[in-house]
Amino acid sequence: MKDSNKKHKQIKLSLEGDKNVEEYVNFAITTHSPAEFVIDFFRILPGISTAKVKSRIIMSPVHLKTLVKALQDNVHKYEAKFGEIEVKSDNSSPKFNLPEDILPN
Numbered sequence: 001m002k003d004s005n006k007k008h009k010q011i012k013l014s015l016e017g018d019k020n021v022e023e024y025v026n027f028a029i030t031t032h033s034p035a036e037f038v039i040d041f042f043r044i045l046p047g048i049s050t051a052k053v054k055s056r057i058i059m060s061p062v063h064l065k066t067l068v069k070a071l072q073d074n075v076h077k078y079e080a081k082f083g084e085i086e087v088k089s090d091n092s093s094p095k096f097n098l099p100e101d102i103l104p105n
Helices: 061-082
Strands: 027-032 037-042 053-059
Touching: 053 061
Parallel strands: none
Antiparallel strands: 027 037, 037 053
């Protein structure tokens, strides 16, 4: 059977409304090993010196790269509609002193 004749299975995606799966975060740390990428998401609040991981996502390198491409595509579409997202690089963004021992790479 040729590739063009193969049928793709459709997967129905859903978000369970009765569970709190949404979480606001404003900080992320990414680490990796040869086998996987780990992204920890945090919400950091002014005046508070601790932040707990709100969500941890572990992905294979292939799946992470696919996610990066999807995010890039969405950023391009967003900026085409609403204008460029400005990321300040003038040292006015808050700096966080993170312990070196929690970042394996």
